[in-house]
Amino acid sequence: MASLQTPGIQGSAPTKNPELLAWVAKMSQLTQPERIVWCDGSAEEKQRLTEQAVDEGILIPLNPQKRPGCYLHRSNPNDVARVEHLTFICTTNKEDAGPTNNWMEPEAAYTKLTHLFSGSMKGRTLYVVPYIMGPPGSPFAKVGVELTDSIYVVLNMRIMTRMGRAALEMLGDSGEFNRGLHSTGDLNPERRYICHFPQDNTIWSFGSGYGGNVLLGKKCLALRIGSYLGQHEGWLAEHMLILGVTSPRGETTYVAAAFPSACGKTNFAMMIPPKEYAGWKVETVGDDIAWMRVGPDGRLWAINPEAGYFGVAPGTNTKSNPNAMASVSRDTLFTNVAMTPDGDVWWEGMDGEVPEELTDWQGRPWKRGSPEKAAHPNSRFTAPMQNNPALSPKASDPMGVPISAIIFGGRRSNTVPLVLQAFNWTHGVFLGATMGSETTAAATGKVGVVRRDPMAMLPFCGYHMGDYLQHWLDMQKSIAHPPKIFQVNWFRQDKSGKFIWPGFGDNMRVLEWIVNRVHGRVPTEETLLGWVPRSDQGLNTQGLDLSKEALADVTSIKTDEWKTELKNQETFFESLGHKAPEALTLQRKLLISRLGS
Numbered sequence: 001m002a003s004l005q006t007p008g009i010q011g012s013a014p015t016k017n018p019e020l021l022a023w024v025a026k027m028s029q030l031t032q033p034e035r036i037v038w039c040d041g042s043a044e045e046k047q048r049l050t051e052q053a054v055d056e057g058i059l060i061p062l063n064p065q066k067r068p069g070c071y072l073h074r075s076n077p078n079d080v081a082r083v084e085h086l087t088f089i090c091t092t093n094k095e096d097a098g099p100t101n102n103w104m105e106p107e108a109a110y111t112k113l114t115h116l117f118s119g120s121m122k123g124r125t126l127y128v129v130p131y132i133m134g135p136p137g138s139p140f141a142k143v144g145v146e147l148t149d150s151i152y153v154v155l156n157m158r159i160m161t162r163m164g165r166a167a168l169e170m171l172g173d174s175g176e177f178n179r180g181l182h183s184t185g186d187l188n189p190e191r192r193y194i195c196h197f198p199q200d201n202t203i204w205s206f207g208s209g210y211g212g213n214v215l216l217g218k219k220c221l222a223l224r225i226g227s228y229l230g231q232h233e234g235w236l237a238e239h240m241l242i243l244g245v246t247s248p249r250g251e252t253t254y255v256a257a258a259f260p261s262a263c264g265k266t267n268f269a270m271m272i273p274p275k276e277y278a279g280w281k282v283e284t285v286g287d288d289i290a291w292m293r294v295g296p297d298g299r300l301w302a303i304n305p306e307a308g309y310f311g312v313a314p315g316t317n318t319k320s321n322p323n324a325m326a327s328v329s330r331d332t333l334f335t336n337v338a339m340t341p342d343g344d345v346w347w348e349g350m351d352g353e354v355p356e357e358l359t360d361w362q363g364r365p366w367k368r369g370s371p372e373k374a375a376h377p378n379s380r381f382t383a384p385m386q387n388n389p390a391l392s393p394k395a396s397d398p399m400g401v402p403i404s405a406i407i408f409g410g411r412r413s414n415t416v417p418l419v420l421q422a423f424n425w426t427h428g429v430f431l432g433a434t435m436g437s438e439t440t441a442a443a444t445g446k447v448g449v450v451r452r453d454p455m456a457m458l459p460f461c462g463y464h465m466g467d468y469l470q471h472w473l474d475m476q477k478s479i480a481h482p483p484k485i486f487q488v489n490w491f492r493q494d495k496s497g498k499f500i501w502p503g504f505g506d507n508m509r510v511l512e513w514i515v516n517r518v519h520g521r522v523p524t525e526e527t528l529l530g531w532v533p534r535s536d537q538g539l540n541t542q543g544l545d546l547s548k549e550a551l552a553d554v555t556s557i558k559t560d561e562w563k564t565e566l567k568n569q570e571t572f573f574e575s576l577g578h579k580a581p582e583a584l585t586l587q588r589k590l591l592i593s594r595l596g597s
């Protein structure tokens with residue numbers, strides 16, 4: 001046990017790693033906490049911090065009969081989602097961050113934030129949170145250390161990552177680690193910054209308490225810094241769920257899928273097939289992030305670097321996602337959901353009658369029929385993955401799982417058909433690169449506006465988007481047996497604005513077709529956009545509650561809509577300047593000629 005040499009700081013450090021000790025000392029000198037607590041990840045620690053959080057009003061205990069081990073947290077109403085406009089990639093050259101990221105010069109960013117962090121933990125506790133992204137001992141895994149003054153962050157990181165002693169053990173005395181610094185500050189949005197320094201493997205987050213901004217292992221390390229490391233080290237850090245689907249004959253196929261935030265990753269990863277699919281099973285490896293590398297066998301192997309689910313609460317019910325409902329039945333932290341009079345949680349779209357009276361997400365009385373939502377549209381649950389009845393036995397496998405299909409899917413009320421398969425890898429990268437999606441409540445800003453969101457990575461790519469797409473194209477050379485690539489859209493709407501495709505469990509019908517295509521079992525029909533299911537030998541519609549006309553509608557390809565789409569794609573590629581990969585702009589030209597315009 002080396003003790004910290006910082007004057008006025010109590011506590012001893014359970015590590016001899018000189019880099020870590022020196023950095024903690026330096027950051028505590030900057031932030032001036034009253035004390036330092038090194039987190040070990042133990043049950044005793046969880047209990048102690050939970051009790052303290054309850055005493056301080058940070059957590060509200062829920063009814064232990066209904067939700068054992070569960071607590072509610074209400075965040076500041078100005079701090080309920082990721083803040084993309086306050087998120088920065090700080091690289092020496094502006095061009096390395098690219099046109100889709102906010103950029104700050106590293107020295108300028110350090111200076112600005114040093115000012116904010118200076119004394120920001122006075123009277124507070126600095127928690128040292130060592131954590132592993134990935135299964136312990138996995139060659140894919142990375143160690144991070146987050147310094148934070150928020151108990152809520154500590155308790156969430158405990159669920160979302162392998163936190164504490166295991167991480168210090170993996171780090172050892174000389175290991176490299178990501179340096180994360182977070183202070184809640186005064187929650188003034190004017191003084192809120194999420195800054196990434198990929199060249200220093202460092203993240204500084206100030207002035208927020210919301211998940212995606214402050215659980216630094218998640219979007220910040222696993223995606224923004226991860227994607228940068230992936231480009232340098234020859235692998236992929238992606239905003240993708242990973243699932244295994246097992247057929248009645250016992251064959252398991254692993255699939256990774258990129259959908260933007262609040263566009264169905266958690267639901268798809270936990271899907272329960274409809275009754276027509278007796279003998280089929282879908283199991284969750286991960287619901288948000290995939291780290292993928294080429295294995296010695298020439299296939300693409302993926303791990304889920306996380307250990308829990310930070311999921312969207314509204315819309316989750318026993319019909320849409322029974323596995324998520326089971327996952328949040330105990331030992332779960334809820335953020336910004338509503339509370340029932342008997343101390344349970346509630347959100348829009350939950351099962352059963354809407355309760356007559358509730359306490360809304362801001363702690364105010366709420367009555368049925370009120371025009372305001374009781375739960376915030378981006379209210380969340382943080383649940384341990386062990387709670388998921390459909391957890392894949394491979395979820396903690398250090399080697400991960402071999403990926404046979406990659407799916408890209410946005411939220412589009414029109415234009416994009418239910419499913420199609422790319423002609424080849426380059427065309428698949430083109431489908432991912434040209435993804436558009438309507439914005440959701442997962443980030444602050446207007447909801448429902450179509451924006452280009454390449455591979456669902458727009459807010460998460462830690463370097464130039466053009467280089468990122470080129471990296472995807474280049475990966476093909478090292479993957480001897482590449483996954484097949486698909487595009488889906490669960491969100492087409494009819495004229496009255498209703499979703500046409502029933503979605504959720506019925507997405508199994510699309511997944512089955514994808515699995516059949518992967519194994520080369522069904523013929524397809526070629527369209528100008530890609531291969532689609534044939535009307536015979538295509539999607540299994542047995543028991544599907546959808547008229548022939550509606551199915552035709554949801555799978556239709558409308559030339560006029562595609563002309564508009566191609567215009568938007570052009571603007572996107574132009575925005576990448578000379579870094580727009582030629583192979584992709586050529587794909588666009590080929591599509592224009594197929595359209596005949």
Ligand code: GDP
Binds near residue numbers: 287507
């Ligand atoms: P994630 O943030 O990508 O993990 O998205 P979620 O799986 O949490 O879903 C976000 C929202 O989309 C929730 O309100 C879901 O109920 C809804 N959703 C998910 N899958 C489907 C689907 O197949 N069809 C429709 N219509 N909505 C869906």
Ligand code: PGA
Binds near residue numbers: 260
């Ligand atoms: P998700 O991301 O919506 O993709 O689950 C979490 C977040 O945005 O903080």
Ligand code: MN
Binds near residue numbers: 312
């Ligand atoms: Mn999710």
